[in-house]
Amino acid sequence: MALAKKVSNTLTSTINVVLTAKDVAVDGFCMRCGSHGTNKAAGRGSARGTYVWVGNSETQCPGQCAWPFHQPIYGPQTPPLVAPNGDVGVDGMIINLATLLANTVTNPFNNGYFQGPASAPLEAVSACTGIFGSGSYPGYPGRVLVDKVTGASYNAHGVNGRKYLLPAMWDPQTSACKSIV
Template sequence: MASSTILKLLAIFSLLVVCIASRATPNSLVEDTQTQLLKYHKGALLQGRISVNLIWYGKFTPSQRAIVADFITSLSPSSPPQPQPSVAAWWKITEKYYHLATSKTSSLSLYLNNQILDDSYSIGKSLTQDQLVDLASKGEKTNAINVVLTASDVAVDGFCQNRCGTHGSKSTAVKGKNKKFAYIWVGNSETQCPGYCAWPFHQPIDGPQSPPLIAPNNDVGLDGMVINLSGLLAGTATNPFGNGFYQGPADAPLEAATACPGVYAKGAYPGYAGDLLVDKTSGASYNAHGASARKYVLPAIYDPSKKKKKKKK
């Protein structure tokens, strides 16, 4: 492998796991953890072995479902290991939040569990937030993250206007005890707002214009969904119940992935995703290897263990 290629791999890997957010003020991130960009609000984090259940609402092809299923599988270390930079190495940065939150040995591992298909649009093609939560409730009720994925012809309140997906939690009674499960919703924006929710695989709606990248799995909508899902998973792991790691108002928090907006590789700036790797055969861009020889574009995660030095006066 040429030295320039090795350097590029190292730069991309470093960026994915070490993102000092540009939103930080110039003299922020001083040496104690209380002044970290993302403050810990003392709430519980997900721990142990957690199932990820996919609820597919609307029409998705088997190949489309496989893109997301393989991504979830990629979050766990595999044997043999995935080539670097890998999805598993990207996800490992979330462990640092657990180290900051508790002195006890704790960890989170995710595994793909059930996939529920609702291709008959059982509650219509225009959904509210409450209906999304109802759909998420079809998954497991304990030790679970239930992910609702809506098809490209399904309208959701706020979709494309101010969000591409959401995450939250719901309380439910399980064997007489009150339990909480985490949920995520992500919409397929291919036909509704690809320039907003599927960038950089589509020309942006506004702002600096740059040529769209070729999607690594040749599906603008689904590759865009993976970008949004991955960021929401990072937010769910580090702020599952609204009182974990975040900055700003609790109802509109800055979280682990949203602290690094639009950053996918070294050299990123508004309108430019960064110097991503490019597949020599397909011309597709990517920054992480996954299961089943897949490639993905994933957002940078803010690394809470990295601190900027104080600016000298």
């Protein structure tokens, strides 16, 4: 996270993203799997930039940071889902990156959209942890789509036929988490 904070951001409308490789051990990684925050732009007075840091969860805390593609470290021990891109660490990073990008956009300077106290906010996606499809409950990600060829679970289509599993997001109009499927 210290590396992400060091990035000089001269444009306040950008988000700097730092991704760490699976062989990079990050102190406190298992507490958060990634984070977002702000930094002052060098020489820009009160201008601030935003950053996102996401670690690769293949070797550090996969049961927490790459769930539902890895056996959970606690809770119901349902079988893990098949990662849509064939890499548990990277597919876990995609979930964490999507979460943190949404949280950064809706709460960039810790004074935007969140629920609860500012010292421990539940942000747009962190309020919906573990929800990927309808009917989800703790230990069960919900009903998602399954690729008939690979058996991989997903709920979103990307460029060039890529498939992803993206987390649900809080919908303030319905006061509920809303997933893609």
